[in-house]
Amino acid sequence: MSLKKLKVVVLISGSGSNLQAFIDRAEELNIIIKAVVSNVEGAYGLERAKNSGISAITLPHGNFASREDFDIALAKEIDKHQSDLIILAGFMRILSADFVQQFTDKIINIHPSLLPKYKGLNTHQRAIDAKDEFHGASVHLVTAELDDGPVIIQGKLPIQTNDTAESLQQRIHTLEHQIYPQAVKWISSGAIQIKKGKIIETKLLDRLVTI
Numbered sequence: 001m002s003l004k005k006l007k008v009v010v011l012i013s014g015s016g017s018n019l020q021a022f023i024d025r026a027e028e029l030n031i032i033i034k035a036v037v038s039n040v041e042g043a044y045g046l047e048r049a050k051n052s053g054i055s056a057i058t059l060p061h062g063n064f065a066s067r068e069d070f071d072i073a074l075a076k077e078i079d080k081h082q083s084d085l086i087i088l089a090g091f092m093r094i095l096s097a098d099f100v101q102q103f104t105d106k107i108i109n110i111h112p113s114l115l116p117k118y119k120g121l122n123t124h125q126r127a128i129d130a131k132d133e134f135h136g137a138s139v140h141l142v143t144a145e146l147d148d149g150p151v152i153i154q155g156k157l158p159i160q161t162n163d164t165a166e167s168l169q170q171r172i173h174t175l176e177h178q179i180y181p182q183a184v185k186w187i188s189s190g191a192i193q194i195k196k197g198k199i200i201e202t203k204l205l206d207r208l209v210t211i
């Protein structure tokens with residue numbers, strides 16, 4: 001029996017290299033990317049979408065009077081696509097509690113740290129400054145708290161003595177392109193289920209990838 005393709009909308013603000021990983025592996029992941037929405041005009045990820053024939057929508061947040069107004073417009077856009085899953089891939093906007101509630105159990109994000117460490121920005125530099133042995137990335141369910149929802153999968157790698165924030169960020173990106181599609185594959189295949197804010201494994205999974 002073939003599973004129905006998962007309909008996804010990807011939200012971006014920038015380069016969209018994680019988006020590209022989903023575009024490249026959509027078939028294998030059993031997803032269909034219905035639309036890409038950016039809150040930043042000219043974000044390169046929009047080009048990536050267009051190049052693959054995916055509907056690319058710009059919703060500049062500056063055009064809205066408040067966060068709530070922007071989120072209402074964003075929700076309307078997402079609703080048009082009846083998506084099963086909303087993938088935040090470098091989407092640099094805090095979502096209002098109302099938005100998150102409207103799409104409970106349907107929004108996932110990738111954050112470049114080994115959560116719960118280093119929520120927020122500049123995670124690579126913070127990990128270097130703290131002389132951490134390891135750094136990584138986490139795919140998590142989005143809740144009303146920033147970078148706080150339950151973790152689906154983490155990727156971890158050693159920080160090298162000569163690492164700069166840039167070199168570390170580059171290696172973390174490569175790791176992100178492995179773990180984010182993996183998380184989506186688990187969702188689309190039913191290997192994990194998300195219910196009432198909880199991640200439920202339906203079979204034993206290796207949820208920590210170390211490279």
Ligand code: GRF
Nearest residue numbers: 015016017018090110111112
């Ligand atoms: C990634 O580092 C991700 O962890 C963070 O934003 C960045 C997006 O990169 N949330 P890209 O736009 O997918 O290249």
